[in-house]
Amino acid sequence: xxxxxxxxxxxxxxxxxxxxxxxxxxxxxxxxxxxxxxxxxxxxxxxxxxxxxxxxxxxxxxxxxxxxxxxxxxxxxxxxxxxxxxxxxxxxxxxxxxxxxxxxxxxxxxxxxxxxxxxxxxxxxxxxxxxxxxxxxxxxxxxxxxxxxxxxxxxxxxxxxxxxxxxxxxxxxxxxxxxxxxxxxxxxxxxxxxxxxxxxxxxxxxxxxxxxxxxxxxxxxxxxxxxxxxxxxxxxxxxxxxxxxxxxxxxxxxxxxxxxxxxxxxxxxxxxxxxxxxxxxxxxxxxx
Amino acid sequence: xxxxxxxxxxxxxxxxxxxxxxxxxxxxxxxxxxxxxxxxxxxxxxxxxxxxxxxxxxxxxxxxxxxxxxxxxxxxxxxxxxxxxxxxxxxxxxxxxxxxxxxxxxxxxxxxxxxxxxxxxxxxxxxxxxxxxxxxxxxxxxxxxxxxxxxxxxxxxxxxxxxxxxxxxxxxxxxxxxxxxxxxxxxxxxxxxxxxxxxxxxxxxxxxxxxxxxxxxxxxxxxxxxxxxxxxxxxxxxxxxxxxxxxxxxxxxxxxxxxxxxxxxxxxxxxxxxxxxxxxxxxxxxxxxxx
Numbered sequence: 001x002x003x004x005x006x007x008x009x010x011x012x013x014x015x016x017x018x019x020x021x022x023x024x025x026x027x028x029x030x031x032x033x034x035x036x037x038x039x040x041x042x043x044x045x046x047x048x049x050x051x052x053x054x055x056x057x058x059x060x061x062x063x064x065x066x067x068x069x070x071x072x073x074x075x076x077x078x079x080x081x082x083x084x085x086x087x088x089x090x091x092x093x094x095x096x097x098x099x100x101x102x103x104x105x106x107x108x109x110x111x112x113x114x115x116x117x118x119x120x121x122x123x124x125x126x127x128x129x130x131x132x133x134x135x136x137x138x139x140x141x142x143x144x145x146x147x148x149x150x151x152x153x154x155x156x157x158x159x160x161x162x163x164x165x166x167x168x169x170x171x172x173x174x175x176x177x178x179x180x181x182x183x184x185x186x187x188x189x190x191x192x193x194x195x196x197x198x199x200x201x202x203x204x205x206x207x208x209x210x211x212x213x214x215x216x217x218x219x220x221x222x223x224x225x226x227x228x229x230x231x232x233x234x235x236x237x238x239x240x241x242x243x244x245x246x247x248x249x250x251x252x253x254x255x256x257x258x259x260x261x262x263x264x265x266x267x268x269x270x271x272x273x274x275x276x277x278x279x280x281x282x283x284x285x286x287x288x
Numbered sequence: 289x290x291x292x293x294x295x296x297x298x299x300x301x302x303x304x305x306x307x308x309x310x311x312x313x314x315x316x317x318x319x320x321x322x323x324x325x326x327x328x329x330x331x332x333x334x335x336x337x338x339x340x341x342x343x344x345x346x347x348x349x350x351x352x353x354x355x356x357x358x359x360x361x362x363x364x365x366x367x368x369x370x371x372x373x374x375x376x377x378x379x380x381x382x383x384x385x386x387x388x389x390x391x392x393x394x395x396x397x398x399x400x401x402x403x404x405x406x407x408x409x410x411x412x413x414x415x416x417x418x419x420x421x422x423x424x425x426x427x428x429x430x431x432x433x434x435x436x437x438x439x440x441x442x443x444x445x446x447x448x449x450x451x452x453x454x455x456x457x458x459x460x461x462x463x464x465x466x467x468x469x470x471x472x473x474x475x476x477x478x479x480x481x482x483x484x485x486x487x488x489x490x491x492x493x494x495x496x497x498x499x500x501x502x503x504x505x506x507x508x509x510x511x512x513x514x515x516x517x518x519x520x521x522x523x524x525x526x527x528x529x530x531x532x533x534x535x536x537x538x539x540x541x542x543x544x545x546x547x548x549x550x551x552x553x554x555x556x557x558x559x560x561x562x563x564x565x566x567x568x569x570x571x572x573x574x575x576x577x578x579x
Contacts, residue, residue: 225321225540225543228472228499228542
């Protein structure tokens with residue numbers, strides 16, 4: 001049993017981000033070719049949960065909107081406290097009153113990724129205020145050495161990875177990546193960062209990797225900062241798409257990490273279904 | 289190293305920085321791999337008693353930066369300082385009691401790092417200004433078109449073991465081989481700035497954290513397997529990046545002693561020769577003569 005009754009819920013304000021660029025519009029891919037990054041932050045309309053990580057020729061594109069705060073301390077807190085599955089409410093602008101849900105987080109730019117229904121997405125504009133009911137950090141299962149983080153109590157309970165009395169988390173995953181594929185985000189504190197997978201094509205035998213998929217990473221201990229540790233497993237959700245930048249790629253917001261004997265990973269490289277948009281939006285719309 | 293280069297066409301520029309203070313925030317503590325709080329010295333200032341050839345994890349610390357930690361207050365000037373300085377560039381102290389004493393660049397981290405003779409370094413402190421004769425960016429190995437070179441001064445290249453071999457590949461002497469599992473913080477960043485922290489380097493943690501890299505030395509030349517640092521830093525199967533260990537212990541997990549990159553290319557372009565003596569300590573001769 002988890003201690004979900006004792007986690008604090010805190011309303012925290014963020015602002016919908018803009019697409020941003022430096023005065024030099026180009027970035028450099030791993031072959032030394034230049035490109036203009038698209039989809040990296042702001043409001044991405046044509047990308048949804050369930051789409052392939054390679055569906056767009058974009059850079060770190062994420063479905064939904066990127067939310068942060070102009071005060072850096074407030075931004076760190078917003079990102080650290082926000083958890084996958086938290087409810088988000090639009091407070092200003094044409095979409096006022098609409099609710100959405102936290103899909104994940106990104107370390108670069110200190111952003112929370114918030115999903116809304118397509119009709120709401122059309123109305124949201126940069127600088128709109130989003131209030132997130134942050135809850136989930138502190139969730140624990142005292143019978144396990146694994147740590148749980150970055151995920152709301154409601155969502156973690158609904159996923160039912162481990163039933164009372166069981167000794168392992170049984171988790172459906174698209175596939176398992178070795179830790180050497182982890183690029184940007186390695187060595188960073190997991191309440192504030194996702195980790196990018198350095199994959200530029202689908203691994204052999206994997207039909208697709210989609211936003212919302214669960215993936216596992218072997219030999220990675222991500223309880224605090226993420227780093228190499230033999231025999232440890234980390235599990236997370238794919239929250240953004242691929243990137244041409246060296247050391248970057250599709251992002252995983254990790255929510256569970258511990259010794260491998262606490263995991264039974266049910267890998268299904270062809271038919272895996274992780275978090276769906278319907279599941280997430282239903283959760284976001286539910287009053288907690 | 290016996291190799292043909294374009295060194296005669298490289299620009300030499302004087303860049304200036306100052307020894308930067310160690311910085312802290314009001315919390316002080318950070319957490320290690322197991323969530324244990326620690327409070328240890330690390331970046332900034334003048335870190336005494338650690339030089340090229342010393343075991344990188346000997347001193348307890350977090351991101352120990354050997355010698356002088358140098359930066360510039362203005363952001364754009366600081367980027368130029370980071371990008372233009374190369375390992376082996378000569379550094380001259382411009383102020384304070386050590387004025388006129390020399391050192392050499394051993395790599396980049398949060399700051400440009402400078403090794404000096406211990407007795408000279410002992411006279412340097414925070415705020416002292418230094419000038420660096422920056423030369424090396426743009427260096428090419430003319431017979432090795434697939435190898436990207438960076439952060440590498442002609443003086444360092446001259447003293448490295450190896451060269452063009454009879455089959456046309458580059459013989460390169462390295463003290464250690466670094467597996468891709470060891471690559472920590474720094475992945476995804478540009479490789480002309482800071483360095484690549486290596487994991488598996490924690491002598492005080494249990495064996496599950498080890499990749500056998502606890503005895504790396506400051507200044508060791510290492511080969512990073514399956515790493516392409518040509519246009520950043522990232523995993524790429526069958527590519528090799530060559531680096532020089534420029535920083536010491538890190539207790540922050542996912543961090544550790546790190547190489548500054550000097551070469552990157554397809555594995556087939558290199559003939560890696562294990563040679564535990566391959567270390568940039570020989571650069572000390574440049575300053576012993578002149579100071």
